Amino acid sequence: MAGRARFWHRKTLAVSIPLVELHCHSEGAASPDFVRACARRNKISLPDNMFTSDGAYACEDFLHFLSVYEAACTAICTPRDYADLVCSYFTEAAHKGLIYGEMFISSDHPADAGIEYTDFIDAIADGYERAHAQTGVEARFILTCVRHFGVERAEQTAQLAVKYPHPLVTGFGMGGDENWGRPADFTHAYDIARAAGLGLTVHAGEVCGPQSVSDCLDALKPSRIGHGVRAIEDESVVKRLAEDGVTLEICPGSNIALGVYDIYAQCPLLRLRNAGVRVSIGSDDPPYFHTDIASEYAQVQKALDLSEQDMRAISQNAIEAAFCDNETKASLLEKLNR
Numbered sequence: 001m002a003g004r005a006r007f008w009h010r011k012t013l014a015v016s017i018p019l020v021e022l023h024c025h026s027e028g029a030a031s032p033d034f035v036r037a038c039a040r041r042n043k044i045s046l047p048d049n050m051f052t053s054d055g056a057y058a059c060e061d062f063l064h065f066l067s068v069y070e071a072a073c074t075a076i077c078t079p080r081d082y083a084d085l086v087c088s089y090f091t092e093a094a095h096k097g098l099i100y101g102e103m104f105i106s107s108d109h110p111a112d113a114g115i116e117y118t119d120f121i122d123a124i125a126d127g128y129e130r131a132h133a134q135t136g137v138e139a140r141f142i143l144t145c146v147r148h149f150g151v152e153r154a155e156q157t158a159q160l161a162v163k164y165p166h167p168l169v170t171g172f173g174m175g176g177d178e179n180w181g182r183p184a185d186f187t188h189a190y191d192i193a194r195a196a197g198l199g200l201t202v203h204a205g206e207v208c209g210p211q212s213v214s215d216c217l218d219a220l221k222p223s224r225i226g227h228g229v230r231a232i233e234d235e236s237v238v239k240r241l242a243e244d245g246v247t248l249e250i251c252p253g254s255n256i257a258l259g260v261y262d263i264y265a266q267c268p269l270l271r272l273r274n275a276g277v278r279v280s281i282g283s284d285d286p287p288y289f290h291t292d293i294a295s296e297y298a299q300v301q302k303a304l305d306l307s308e309q310d311m312r313a314i315s316q317n318a319i320e321a322a323f324c325d326n327e328t329k330a331s332l333l334e335k336l337n338r
Protein backbone atom coordinates (compact mmCIF):
# COMPACT_ATOMS: atom_id res chain seq x y z
CA MET A 1 0.00 0.00 0.00
CA ALA A 2 0.99 3.58 -0.58
CA GLY A 3 3.90 4.73 1.54
CA ARG A 4 5.78 7.95 1.06
CA ALA A 5 8.31 6.07 -1.07
CA ARG A 6 5.67 5.96 -3.77
CA PHE A 7 6.19 9.64 -4.39
CA TRP A 8 9.98 9.71 -4.56
CA HIS A 9 10.14 9.03 -8.25
CA ARG A 10 7.95 12.00 -9.13
CA LYS A 11 10.28 14.53 -10.66
CA THR A 12 9.02 17.93 -11.68
CA LEU A 13 8.12 17.64 -15.34
CA ALA A 14 6.40 20.19 -17.51
CA VAL A 15 3.99 20.22 -20.41
CA SER A 16 3.39 23.33 -22.42
CA ILE A 17 -0.11 22.68 -23.75
CA PRO A 18 -3.26 24.17 -22.20
CA LEU A 19 -4.56 21.92 -19.43
CA VAL A 20 -8.20 21.02 -18.92
CA GLU A 21 -9.38 19.14 -15.84
CA LEU A 22 -12.78 17.61 -15.12
CA HIS A 23 -12.06 15.93 -11.77
CA CYS A 24 -10.86 17.75 -8.65
CA HIS A 25 -12.63 17.95 -5.28
CA SER A 26 -12.84 21.32 -3.51
CA GLU A 27 -11.94 20.04 -0.05
CA GLY A 28 -9.50 17.64 -1.68
CA ALA A 29 -7.65 20.67 -3.05
CA ALA A 30 -6.98 22.05 0.45
CA SER A 31 -3.35 21.75 1.50
CA PRO A 32 -2.50 20.53 5.02
CA ASP A 33 -1.29 24.07 5.85
CA PHE A 34 -4.59 25.55 4.69
CA VAL A 35 -6.58 23.02 6.75
CA ARG A 36 -4.44 23.63 9.85
CA ALA A 37 -4.90 27.41 9.43
CA CYS A 38 -8.70 26.98 9.08
CA ALA A 39 -8.74 24.72 12.14
CA ARG A 40 -6.85 27.32 14.21
CA ARG A 41 -9.08 30.17 13.02
CA ASN A 42 -12.32 28.21 13.48
CA LYS A 43 -11.20 26.62 16.77
CA ILE A 44 -11.64 23.07 15.48
CA SER A 45 -9.42 20.35 16.89
CA LEU A 46 -8.11 17.87 14.35
CA PRO A 47 -6.94 14.33 15.11
CA ASP A 48 -3.13 14.22 15.41
CA ASN A 49 -2.90 11.08 13.34
CA MET A 50 -4.36 12.67 10.20
CA PHE A 51 -0.93 14.15 9.43
CA THR A 52 2.42 12.45 9.04
CA SER A 53 5.37 13.54 11.19
CA ASP A 54 6.42 15.97 8.45
CA GLY A 55 2.97 17.54 8.24
CA ALA A 56 1.60 15.87 5.08
CA TYR A 57 -1.77 14.12 5.00
CA ALA A 58 -1.56 10.54 6.21
CA CYS A 59 -2.99 8.23 3.57
CA GLU A 60 -2.68 4.48 4.02
CA ASP A 61 -5.49 3.09 1.89
CA PHE A 62 -8.80 4.17 0.38
CA LEU A 63 -10.91 4.02 3.56
CA HIS A 64 -8.17 5.68 5.60
CA PHE A 65 -7.95 8.39 2.94
CA LEU A 66 -11.73 8.97 3.20
CA SER A 67 -11.50 9.27 7.00
CA VAL A 68 -8.60 11.77 6.85
CA TYR A 69 -10.50 13.69 4.15
CA GLU A 70 -13.63 13.84 6.32
CA ALA A 71 -11.56 15.09 9.27
CA ALA A 72 -10.02 17.83 7.10
CA CYS A 73 -13.51 18.83 5.91
CA THR A 74 -14.54 19.62 9.49
CA ALA A 75 -11.95 22.43 9.62
CA ILE A 76 -13.21 24.13 6.42
CA CYS A 77 -16.34 25.60 7.87
CA THR A 78 -16.95 29.23 6.90
CA PRO A 79 -17.89 30.84 3.58
CA ARG A 80 -14.54 32.63 3.66
CA ASP A 81 -12.70 29.28 3.90
CA TYR A 82 -14.49 28.01 0.80
CA ALA A 83 -13.98 31.24 -1.15
CA ASP A 84 -10.25 31.31 -0.35
CA LEU A 85 -9.85 27.62 -1.17
CA VAL A 86 -11.50 27.93 -4.58
CA CYS A 87 -9.65 31.16 -5.37
CA SER A 88 -6.24 29.78 -4.49
CA TYR A 89 -6.82 26.45 -6.28
CA PHE A 90 -7.83 28.02 -9.57
CA THR A 91 -5.28 30.84 -9.40
CA GLU A 92 -2.40 28.42 -8.80
CA ALA A 93 -3.65 25.90 -11.35
CA ALA A 94 -4.03 28.66 -13.96
CA HIS A 95 -0.40 29.64 -13.37
CA LYS A 96 0.50 26.03 -14.18
CA GLY A 97 -1.44 26.08 -17.46
CA LEU A 98 -5.07 25.27 -16.56
CA ILE A 99 -7.56 27.01 -18.87
CA TYR A 100 -10.69 25.21 -17.63
CA GLY A 101 -11.47 23.17 -14.55
CA GLU A 102 -14.48 21.48 -13.05
CA MET A 103 -14.55 21.09 -9.30
CA PHE A 104 -16.69 18.78 -7.17
CA ILE A 105 -18.42 20.64 -4.37
CA SER A 106 -20.21 18.84 -1.58
CA SER A 107 -23.12 20.63 0.10
CA ASP A 108 -23.06 18.11 2.98
CA HIS A 109 -19.88 19.44 4.56
CA PRO A 110 -20.91 23.12 4.69
CA ALA A 111 -24.41 22.07 5.84
CA ASP A 112 -22.80 20.14 8.72
CA ALA A 113 -20.92 23.35 9.57
CA GLY A 114 -24.17 25.34 9.62
CA ILE A 115 -23.62 27.21 6.33
CA GLU A 116 -26.75 27.86 4.24
CA TYR A 117 -26.54 26.35 0.74
CA THR A 118 -26.97 29.73 -0.99
CA ASP A 119 -24.20 31.29 1.15
CA PHE A 120 -21.98 28.33 0.29
CA ILE A 121 -22.57 28.71 -3.45
CA ASP A 122 -22.05 32.49 -3.24
CA ALA A 123 -18.67 31.81 -1.56
CA ILE A 124 -17.66 29.31 -4.24
CA ALA A 125 -18.67 31.78 -6.95
CA ASP A 126 -16.78 34.59 -5.23
CA GLY A 127 -13.60 32.49 -5.04
CA TYR A 128 -13.89 31.50 -8.67
CA GLU A 129 -14.62 35.04 -9.86
CA ARG A 130 -11.51 36.34 -8.08
CA ALA A 131 -9.37 33.64 -9.72
CA HIS A 132 -11.01 34.31 -13.10
CA ALA A 133 -10.38 38.06 -12.81
CA GLN A 134 -6.70 37.47 -12.02
CA THR A 135 -5.93 34.74 -14.53
CA GLY A 136 -8.78 34.28 -17.05
CA VAL A 137 -9.23 30.65 -15.97
CA GLU A 138 -12.74 29.26 -16.57
CA ALA A 139 -14.45 26.87 -14.13
CA ARG A 140 -17.74 25.14 -13.41
CA PHE A 141 -18.87 23.23 -10.33
CA ILE A 142 -20.32 19.75 -9.87
CA LEU A 143 -22.65 19.41 -6.91
CA THR A 144 -21.65 16.12 -5.34
CA CYS A 145 -23.28 13.69 -2.97
CA VAL A 146 -21.28 11.29 -0.84
CA ARG A 147 -22.27 7.67 -1.44
CA HIS A 148 -21.73 6.46 2.12
CA PHE A 149 -23.80 9.35 3.52
CA GLY A 150 -26.79 7.48 2.07
CA VAL A 151 -29.61 7.79 -0.41
CA GLU A 152 -31.72 10.34 1.43
CA ARG A 153 -28.91 12.89 1.64
CA ALA A 154 -28.06 12.27 -2.01
CA GLU A 155 -31.64 13.09 -3.02
CA GLN A 156 -31.63 16.18 -0.78
CA THR A 157 -28.42 17.30 -2.49
CA ALA A 158 -29.99 16.93 -5.93
CA GLN A 159 -33.07 18.86 -4.73
CA LEU A 160 -30.83 21.80 -3.78
CA ALA A 161 -29.80 22.14 -7.40
CA VAL A 162 -33.47 22.23 -8.40
CA LYS A 163 -34.42 24.76 -5.75
CA TYR A 164 -31.41 27.04 -6.15
CA PRO A 165 -30.12 26.82 -9.73
CA HIS A 166 -26.84 28.67 -10.33
CA PRO A 167 -25.09 29.28 -13.65
CA LEU A 168 -21.77 27.99 -12.31
CA VAL A 169 -23.24 24.78 -10.90
CA THR A 170 -23.65 22.71 -14.04
CA GLY A 171 -23.08 19.11 -12.95
CA PHE A 172 -24.11 16.50 -10.41
CA GLY A 173 -21.83 13.74 -9.16
CA MET A 174 -21.27 11.15 -6.47
CA GLY A 175 -18.02 10.31 -4.66
CA GLY A 176 -17.36 8.46 -1.43
CA ASP A 177 -17.13 4.76 -0.71
CA GLU A 178 -17.82 2.88 -3.93
CA ASN A 179 -18.55 -0.27 -1.91
CA TRP A 180 -21.49 1.38 -0.12
CA GLY A 181 -24.98 0.39 -1.36
CA ARG A 182 -25.85 -0.15 -5.02
CA PRO A 183 -25.86 2.40 -7.84
CA ALA A 184 -29.58 1.68 -8.39
CA ASP A 185 -30.25 3.11 -4.92
CA PHE A 186 -29.27 6.50 -6.33
CA THR A 187 -31.35 6.43 -9.52
CA HIS A 188 -33.88 8.88 -8.13
CA ALA A 189 -31.18 11.36 -7.05
CA TYR A 190 -29.73 11.23 -10.57
CA ASP A 191 -33.18 11.58 -12.15
CA ILE A 192 -33.75 14.74 -10.11
CA ALA A 193 -30.38 16.16 -11.19
CA ARG A 194 -30.96 15.20 -14.84
CA ALA A 195 -34.36 16.91 -14.82
CA ALA A 196 -32.64 20.03 -13.44
CA GLY A 197 -30.49 20.06 -16.58
CA LEU A 198 -27.24 19.10 -14.87
CA GLY A 199 -24.48 17.06 -16.52
CA LEU A 200 -23.98 13.72 -14.76
CA THR A 201 -20.88 11.92 -13.56
CA VAL A 202 -20.27 9.26 -10.91
CA HIS A 203 -17.17 7.77 -9.26
CA ALA A 204 -16.96 4.12 -10.33
CA GLY A 205 -14.31 1.61 -11.34
CA GLU A 206 -11.83 3.23 -8.95
CA VAL A 207 -11.88 0.86 -5.98
CA CYS A 208 -14.38 -1.65 -7.40
CA GLY A 209 -14.12 -3.51 -10.68
CA PRO A 210 -15.83 -3.22 -14.06
CA GLN A 211 -19.21 -4.43 -12.79
CA SER A 212 -19.41 -1.24 -10.72
CA VAL A 213 -18.94 0.80 -13.91
CA SER A 214 -21.64 -1.05 -15.84
CA ASP A 215 -24.03 -0.92 -12.86
CA CYS A 216 -23.58 2.87 -12.74
CA LEU A 217 -24.12 3.16 -16.50
CA ASP A 218 -27.32 1.10 -16.21
CA ALA A 219 -28.75 2.85 -13.15
CA LEU A 220 -27.56 6.44 -13.43
CA LYS A 221 -26.90 7.01 -17.16
CA PRO A 222 -24.01 9.46 -16.68
CA SER A 223 -22.14 10.95 -19.64
CA ARG A 224 -18.90 10.69 -17.65
CA ILE A 225 -17.37 8.33 -15.10
CA GLY A 226 -15.00 9.49 -12.36
CA HIS A 227 -11.94 7.24 -12.64
CA GLY A 228 -13.46 4.23 -14.46
CA VAL A 229 -9.98 2.77 -14.99
CA ARG A 230 -10.93 -0.67 -13.73
CA ALA A 231 -13.29 -1.01 -16.70
CA ILE A 232 -10.14 -2.23 -18.44
CA GLU A 233 -10.60 -5.57 -16.63
CA ASP A 234 -13.66 -6.41 -18.78
CA GLU A 235 -13.51 -6.01 -22.55
CA SER A 236 -17.29 -5.74 -22.85
CA VAL A 237 -17.39 -2.78 -20.44
CA VAL A 238 -14.61 -1.06 -22.38
CA LYS A 239 -16.56 -1.61 -25.60
CA ARG A 240 -19.70 -0.18 -24.03
CA LEU A 241 -17.86 2.95 -22.83
CA ALA A 242 -16.42 3.44 -26.31
CA GLU A 243 -19.72 2.88 -28.12
CA ASP A 244 -21.68 5.11 -25.74
CA GLY A 245 -19.08 7.91 -25.95
CA VAL A 246 -18.68 8.04 -22.15
CA THR A 247 -15.71 10.14 -21.04
CA LEU A 248 -13.50 8.87 -18.21
CA GLU A 249 -12.03 11.34 -15.73
CA ILE A 250 -8.78 9.46 -15.10
CA CYS A 251 -6.69 10.47 -12.08
CA PRO A 252 -3.51 8.39 -12.23
CA GLY A 253 -1.67 9.96 -9.28
CA SER A 254 -4.71 9.30 -7.08
CA ASN A 255 -4.84 5.66 -8.26
CA ILE A 256 -1.15 5.22 -7.41
CA ALA A 257 -1.45 6.83 -3.97
CA LEU A 258 -4.49 4.69 -3.17
CA GLY A 259 -2.82 1.48 -4.31
CA VAL A 260 -4.79 0.74 -7.50
CA TYR A 261 -1.57 0.90 -9.55
CA ASP A 262 2.10 1.02 -8.58
CA ILE A 263 3.39 3.37 -11.26
CA TYR A 264 2.06 5.70 -13.97
CA ALA A 265 3.05 3.24 -16.70
CA GLN A 266 0.45 0.80 -15.35
CA CYS A 267 -2.38 3.32 -15.76
CA PRO A 268 -4.63 1.97 -18.54
CA LEU A 269 -5.30 5.41 -20.05
CA LEU A 270 -3.58 4.56 -23.33
CA ARG A 271 -5.17 1.11 -23.62
CA LEU A 272 -8.58 2.64 -23.00
CA ARG A 273 -7.95 5.40 -25.54
CA ASN A 274 -6.74 2.88 -28.10
CA ALA A 275 -9.95 0.91 -27.55
CA GLY A 276 -11.91 4.04 -28.50
CA VAL A 277 -12.77 5.32 -25.02
CA ARG A 278 -12.70 9.08 -24.51
CA VAL A 279 -10.21 9.86 -21.72
CA SER A 280 -9.38 12.98 -19.72
CA ILE A 281 -6.93 13.63 -16.86
CA GLY A 282 -7.71 14.93 -13.37
CA SER A 283 -5.83 15.52 -10.13
CA ASP A 284 -8.67 14.38 -7.77
CA ASP A 285 -7.31 15.55 -4.37
CA PRO A 286 -3.88 16.90 -5.31
CA PRO A 287 -2.23 17.66 -1.93
CA TYR A 288 -3.31 14.26 -0.59
CA PHE A 289 -1.53 12.57 -3.46
CA HIS A 290 1.48 14.92 -3.73
CA THR A 291 0.56 16.02 -7.21
CA ASP A 292 -1.15 18.74 -9.27
CA ILE A 293 -2.82 18.83 -12.66
CA ALA A 294 0.33 19.91 -14.51
CA SER A 295 2.30 17.07 -12.94
CA GLU A 296 -0.47 14.58 -13.85
CA TYR A 297 -0.32 15.61 -17.51
CA ALA A 298 3.48 15.47 -17.51
CA GLN A 299 3.72 12.11 -15.75
CA VAL A 300 1.19 10.55 -18.09
CA GLN A 301 2.96 11.92 -21.16
CA LYS A 302 6.32 10.58 -19.98
CA ALA A 303 5.21 7.20 -18.65
CA LEU A 304 2.99 6.35 -21.61
CA ASP A 305 5.34 7.95 -24.17
CA LEU A 306 2.63 10.21 -25.59
CA SER A 307 3.20 13.01 -28.09
CA GLU A 308 2.19 16.63 -27.62
CA GLN A 309 -0.61 15.94 -30.09
CA ASP A 310 -1.84 13.05 -27.92
CA MET A 311 -1.90 15.34 -24.88
CA ARG A 312 -3.80 18.03 -26.81
CA ALA A 313 -6.35 15.39 -27.78
CA ILE A 314 -6.82 14.60 -24.06
CA SER A 315 -7.50 18.29 -23.32
CA GLN A 316 -9.84 18.36 -26.32
CA ASN A 317 -11.78 15.32 -25.02
CA ALA A 318 -12.18 17.09 -21.70
CA ILE A 319 -13.52 20.24 -23.36
CA GLU A 320 -15.97 18.22 -25.44
CA ALA A 321 -17.22 16.39 -22.32
CA ALA A 322 -17.29 19.51 -20.11
CA PHE A 323 -20.46 20.56 -18.35
CA CYS A 324 -20.47 24.05 -19.86
CA ASP A 325 -22.24 25.85 -22.68
CA ASN A 326 -21.21 25.57 -26.33
CA GLU A 327 -19.92 29.13 -26.51
CA THR A 328 -17.48 28.46 -23.65
CA LYS A 329 -16.44 25.18 -25.31
CA ALA A 330 -15.77 26.98 -28.60
CA SER A 331 -13.62 29.57 -26.87
CA LEU A 332 -11.68 26.85 -24.98
CA LEU A 333 -11.10 24.91 -28.21
CA GLU A 334 -9.83 28.09 -29.81
CA LYS A 335 -7.40 28.59 -26.88
CA LEU A 336 -6.28 24.95 -27.12
CA ASN A 337 -5.55 25.17 -30.82
CA ARG A 338 -4.07 28.66 -30.81
Ligand code: ADE
Pocket residue numbers: 025028069175176177203206254284285
Ligand atom coordinates in the same frame (compact mmCIF):
# COMPACT_ATOMS: atom_id res chain seq x y z
N1 ADE B 1 -13.86 11.99 -2.52
C1 ADE B 1 -12.74 12.68 -2.67
N2 ADE B 1 -11.83 11.97 -3.38
C2 ADE B 1 -12.42 10.79 -3.68
C3 ADE B 1 -12.02 9.64 -4.39
N3 ADE B 1 -10.81 9.54 -4.95
N4 ADE B 1 -12.88 8.62 -4.49
C4 ADE B 1 -14.10 8.70 -3.93
N5 ADE B 1 -14.53 9.77 -3.26
C5 ADE B 1 -13.70 10.82 -3.13
Ligand code: ZN
Pocket residue numbers: 023025175203226284
Ligand atom coordinates in the same frame (compact mmCIF):
# COMPACT_ATOMS: atom_id res chain seq x y z
ZN1 ZN C 1 -12.69 11.93 -7.07
